[in-house]
Amino acid sequence: MDRTLESLKHIIAQVLPHRDPDLVFKDLNVVSMLQEFWESKQQKRAVFPSEGLVVYESLPSPGPPFVSYVTLPGGSCFGNFQQNIRKISTLLKRKQRMANGTRYHSLRSLYNCSPGTQCCLSRAEARRDAAKVALINSLFNELPSRRITKEFIIESVQEAIASTSGTINDADDPSTSIGAYHYMLESNMGKTMLEFQELMIVFQLLHWNGNLKALRETKCSRQEVISYYSQYSLDERMRSHMALDWIMKEQDSPGIVSQELQMALRELEEARRAGQELRFYKEKKEILSLALAQLYSDQNTSSPRDDQMSLAALCGYH
Numbered sequence: 001m002d003r004t005l006e007s008l009k010h011i012i013a014q015v016l017p018h019r020d021p022d023l024v025f026k027d028l029n030v031v032s033m034l035q036e037f038w039e040s041k042q043q044k045r046a047v048f049p050s051e052g053l054v055v056y057e058s059l060p061s062p063g064p065p066f067v068s069y070v071t072l073p074g075g076s077c078f079g080n081f082q083q084n085i086r087k088i089s090t091l092l093k094r095k096q097r098m099a100n101g102t103r104y105h106s107l108r109s110l111y112n113c114s115p116g117t118q119c120c121l122s123r124a125e126a127r128r129d130a131a132k133v134a135l136i137n138s139l140f141n142e143l144p145s146r147r148i149t150k151e152f153i154i155e156s157v158q159e160a161i162a163s164t165s166g167t168i169n170d171a172d173d174p175s176t177s178i179g180a181y182h183y184m185l186e187s188n189m190g191k192t193m194l195e196f197q198e199l200m201i202v203f204q205l206l207h208w209n210g211n212l213k214a215l216r217e218t219k220c221s222r223q224e225v226i227s228y229y230s231q232y233s234l235d236e237r238m239r240s241h242m243a244l245d246w247i248m249k250e251q252d253s254p255g256i257v258s259q260e261l262q263m264a265l266r267e268l269e270e271a272r273r274a275g276q277e278l279r280f281y282k283e284k285k286e287i288l289s290l291a292l293a294q295l296y297s298d299q300n301t302s303s304p305r306d307d308q309m310s311l312a313a314l315c316g317y318h
Contacts, residue, residue, distance in 0.1 A: 031131045068126035070134045077279040079272035080129035141194045153185045180222040246291035261288040
């Protein structure tokens with residue numbers, strides 16, 4: 001049996017000692033196991049700074065197929081596969097590449113899949129399926145290969161250079177995109193990929209929201225921006241500031257919030273069907289929904305003071 005599969009079973013034995021590693025993914029009580037996994041990490045204080053509970057969300061639906069999301073401590077979000085085994089196979093093949101050559105058929109046997117299997121014909125089944133996806137990702141996150149090391153940084157920077165028009169010299173220049181990425185990786189040495197992703201989601205949203213562009217116009221360096229926002233996790237206050245920004249955009253371009261929300265919903269559904277991590281798309285949906293609710297509420301519309309608050313948010317999270 002390959003070494004990565006053995007490593008996964010070793011992690012299961014450590015974190016869930018009373019569970020049989022060979023049966024973990026075949027157990028219908030996977031929701032309970034996912035909760036146990038993160039409770040164990042919490043007891044060992046090996047959790048994220050913004051730790052919290054495992055949270056489930058089911059979309060309202062009169063009948064199948066049902067959709068469920070699960071959000072892990074730290075904010076990573078995963079959803080169920082509403083289609084067939086091919087989608088699950090995609091996830092496991094992707095994890096195979098991340099795990100340096102784990103045999104696909106071994107991981108597939110862990111998931112207990114068979115060709116033609118149809119998923120999520122009930123809310124409970126959708127919840128279990130989302131929990132399985134989250135548990136797979138949680139376990140893979142514990143592997144040594146999922147921690148940021150010198151070797152990982154070198155490989156990641158080289159991949160970034162290859163996918164852009166950058167050069168190797170850009171890696172040492174924080175004023176460039178590749179240099180900023182290199183700086184962020186260096187600043188998070190030793191962290192797991194899910195921990196690093198919690199930081200990255202903030203900058204993804206700042207870029208999408210237009211805040212990073214506004215900060216550049218104030219002559220803030222990328223390194224200063226990274227150092228500043230690295231102190232904060234994504235919370236209701238930051239979401240509210242971003243929603244205020246979209247309210248201002250709506251005043252300049254009527255209908256833009258609804259358009260962006262429809263796009264975010266499509267992206268979220270496509271990402272869920274592809275087995276991707278979903279937090280970026282869900283956060284976009286939440287921010288835009290908040291903005292839309294405020295736009296159409298019975299409360300007073302944005303006052304000059306509100307505009308000043310939103311502009312202040314563009315220049316820093318104070």
